[in-house]
Amino acid sequence: GENVEQHPSTLSVQEGDSAVIKCTYSDSASNYFPWYKQELGKRPQLIIDIRSNVGEKKDQRIAVTLNKTAKHFSLHITETQPEDSAVYFCAAIGSSYKLIFGSGTRLLVRP
């Protein structure tokens, strides 16, 4: 069945440094890969997404890359700020059209 694995589970960086979170997916028919940010006590909110017809997408300090051959995609946050501290989830939609999430990465940006 469909599965999404996410690493690392926790990530601590110094303010201003970059953070990278990686995910792999099992369903080769997956074609949509969103990333969500969830702050404590709040709902997950989309921060960026990518479709399978592109390899990279950027939005200010956030970028996502997709390698369809290897079935993995990554989130890159540059110039991290304390307000980037949150839990980040990758997800994928596969052939069954259901949205499957990774287990999450808790990012801590140290001032």
Added chain:
Amino acid sequence: DTGVSQDPRHKITKRGQNVTFRCDPISEHNRLYWYRQTLGQGPEFLTYFQNEAQLEKSRLLSDRFSAERPKGSFSTLEIQRTEQGDSAMYLCASSLQAQNTEAFFGQGTRLTVV
């Protein structure tokens, strides 16, 4: 408010009781998902609908769980004979079917079984 809304926000129930949660998706969204989230974990897929049709239910989901979306608009999730292990945040999300677009989440219903 034009976002996804869930009711109630919090529910405390005694073990063995039945509970029902409601989700009102964004009006034009035809896909609706239910997830369960426990502390420190990602949203765990429970079931999803396309319009009124329930397309898939997680194999991990016990028969005590049932969901409906009778008119293709709001949805309900019922848990019968609740157990302490059912304590979690239950999240609903909705999206447009076309081109696999962003899923918007509701605030969730936090269930505590005592």
